[in-house]
Amino acid sequence: MYSFHEGYQKVLGIDLDGLPNMTAGVKNLKSTKDILDLSGKTAIVTGGAMGMGFCTVNRLCEAGASVVIADVAAEYAEKNLEYLSSKGYKAKFVKTDVRYPDQIQAAVDFTVKQFGSIDILVNNAGVWNHRLLHDITEETWYEIMDINLKGTVFFVKAVAPVMETQGRGGKIVNISSIAGIPEDPAPIMLEYVASKSGVLAVTKSLVRAMKPIGVNINCVIPGGMLTPGACTTSGTEEAKNIREALPPSPVADPDEVARVVFMLTTHISDYMHGATVLVDGGCCLGM
Numbered sequence: 188m189y190s191f192h193e194g195y196q197k198v199l200g201i202d203l204d205g206l207p208n209m210t211a212g213v214k215n216l217k218s219t220k221d222i223l224d225l226s227g228k229t230a231i232v233t234g235g236a237m238g239m240g241f242c243t244v245n246r247l248c249e250a251g252a253s254v255v256i257a258d259v260a261a262e263y264a265e266k267n268l269e270y271l272s273s274k275g276y277k278a279k280f281v282k283t284d285v286r287y288p289d290q291i292q293a294a295v296d297f298t299v300k301q302f303g304s305i306d307i308l309v310n311n312a313g314v315w316n317h318r319l320l321h322d323i324t325e326e327t328w329y330e331i332m333d334i335n336l337k338g339t340v341f342f343v344k345a346v347a348p349v350m351e352t353q354g355r356g357g358k359i360v361n362i363s364s365i366a367g368i369p370e371d372p373a374p375i376m377l378e379y380v381a382s383k384s385g386v387l388a389v390t391k392s393l394v395r396a397m398k399p400i401g402v403n404i405n406c407v408i409p410g411g412m413l414t415p416g417a418c419t420t421s422g423t424e425e426a427k428n429i430r431e432a433l434p435p436s437p438v439a440d441p442d443e444v445a446r447v448v449f450m451l452t453t454h455i456s457d458y459m460h461g462a463t464v465l466v467d468g469g470c471c472l473g474m
């Protein structure tokens with residue numbers, strides 16, 4: 188820990204006393220292009236076969252990363268790989284059900300074998316359903332909790348040793364939801380609320396393990412997005428009626444959120460640990 192004055196001298200190598208003005212930070216300036224460049228980096232995106240996950244894959248590839256899509260939806264992933272390779276991007280698919288740690292480990296091993304490293308993980312795979320308290324069962328509870336929350340934690344557990352051994356840090360972005368914000372949880376998605384507020388909390392908790400190995404772990408909270416999942420949400424009639432009676436909320440092209448997820452995988456997040464970034468079109472402010 189340095190004092191402010193010492194920091195200028197030791198971290199930035201600048202003698203504050205000799206400075207005519209406060210332009211010290213400029214010494215370390217990287218170009219904006221370099222900050223956003225992911226050339227030579229490898230990323231895993233869970234649930235990257237469609238929706239916001241695929242938009243994120245596309246952004247990462249465009250910035251030069253090699254990307255592995257870890258998803259259960261093989262057909263969608265293969266179709267999208269055709270698109271990515273037509274653009275000259277480096278992307279692969281590994282069929283992975285994030286509920287199962289052995290499949291997560293296999294996806295990590297596959298990525299290292301294909302591309303030689305893992306620098307970025309986006310924990311995006313997610314499922315939800317509209318149900319009320321009396322509709323939930325152990326089965327629905329575990330399905331949603333296992334995919335959204337357990338999958339997130341076990342993927343972090345699997346990539347952390349790889350990132351630590353590589354010794355050049357890394358970026359992890361976990362995807363929560365406005366439904367999981369503890370102050371205003373959605374009333375008709377109990378399992379989803381629990382899983383997504385869990386994602387928020389574990390992101391902060393994991394900073395203690397990730398920061399010492401140079402990994403920035405942060406969380407994005409999307410609002411409504413028009414994705415395959417959102418357009419096909421199932422649920423009971425009763426829950427749907429409650430949902431329809433709620434005031435309308437904004438919905439976005441998923442790329443609008445994916446751009447922010449992408450940003451957190453770049454040098455932009457170098458000073459961010461355990462941050463929650465709300466990208467909801469003003470929904471939480473009632474806009």
Ligand SMILES: NC(=O)c1ccc[n+]([C@@H]2O[C@H](COP(=O)([O-])OP(=O)(O)OC[C@H]3O[C@@H](n4cnc5c(N)ncnc54)[C@H](O)[C@@H]3O)[C@@H](O)[C@H]2O)c1
Binds near residue numbers: 236314362
């Ligand atoms: N769409 C929204 O309005 C919205 C709002 C807030 C948060 N989110 C969150 O954003 C993320 C992306 O959502 P989306 O709308 O793009 O969803 P989507 O349903 O369109 O896509 C989700 C992807 O996850 C994959 N997936 C599902 N179960 C999986 C499993 N067990 N293992 C691996 N992959 C699995 C699906 O095959 C799919 O490719 C999710 O975490 C979701 O909870 C979505």
